[in-house]
Amino acid sequence: MRFEQFKQGHLRVFVSKQELSVHDVRPETLAVGKGQALLRNLLEEAESNYGFHAVGTLDFFVTFFPNDGMLVDVRREGALPEETFEEFDQVEIRMTVDIVHHVLYQLDQLEDVIQASHGLARHIDQTETGGTLYFFEDRYYLYFQEQMKQHVEQTVTTILSEYGVPSPKSPLVMSEYGKTILLEQAVPTMIASFTP
Template identity: 30%
Template sequence: MRLERLTSNKIKIFLTTDDLYDRGLTKEDIWVDSMKWRQLFHDMLEEASEEFDVDFHGSVAVEIFSIQAQGMIMIITVDDIGGEEEMLLYDSFLDMHVMGEENEGLLYTFDSIEEVIELSKRLLPMNIGGGCLYGYEERYYLFFKDVHPDELEKTASILSEYGDASILSPHVLSEYGKKIIENQAIETIYHYFG
């Protein structure tokens, strides 16, 4: 589990599928009101509270972005509460609003271009291609927008051998990253370096 403070009242939590599995949960469990899910949520709030010195009182909005074969990203926003009197009203009350969004793409990060080259040598002979290659903050990012559902687990598994699932969104990359290869990144890299 990785935590990142986005603003004074907003925190991003990235949970891998392994994090969920270690706690006896699946991504599907978040849509069911279960005690395991409630315990995980309270554990995450407690850890975020300790790490970022944030008190979770009042209304908390939770946005959940499920990333196929990688895990999930949760954005937790604490409503700003004005005045000490209002704070007393909410002292032990936590109201949670959950919104979800499914992301069909795969986004992985790599330390070096050599890892991406080796990955392309592995993927293309298996008829797995496409992708968009970005550079951002001295790392390489490979984004596959439309992965066939039958190939999703296999593709994610191979990507995980060479890189790490990224907690960045494709939108951040398209805005702030440098687009190196826009389309057919695997085929292009294999053509020049394979």
């Protein structure tokens, strides 16, 4: 688990696909059994490492990225009560689960984008948009909004993993606050512009 953000009453955690697999957690099993155990572990770690008290009403906004993992956004409603409880039984959890079928990878350097584009050259014609390229907070982001065939998505994410990391950030944030370098056909354009 990667704790990405912590503020008073707000927590963001990214759980990798490997961790979900180890705990045998899927979207449909998140609210029961092993899914609940994983969320309990998440809250225990948040309390011991970040002082996040799991009391009162907690809103869980869970976004599943089928090829990458899940992003858990936890918000505590209202102020922290004067008396805190040790037991998780005192917590009311409201959960919203969303499954996102898109691919968004963070690449640190332009050279990584160029190399990844050349790696994707043989497969890009199997995508609808050819990719969108954003620049946000000093990083590049390659984004495929469409839902690809499973074998294509697996190939694309495997290649992108060699040059970057999956990003749990929202593409809406990229388009709103970042710079759109190429709205579509980003990979073919990068290949044509930077031929070795």
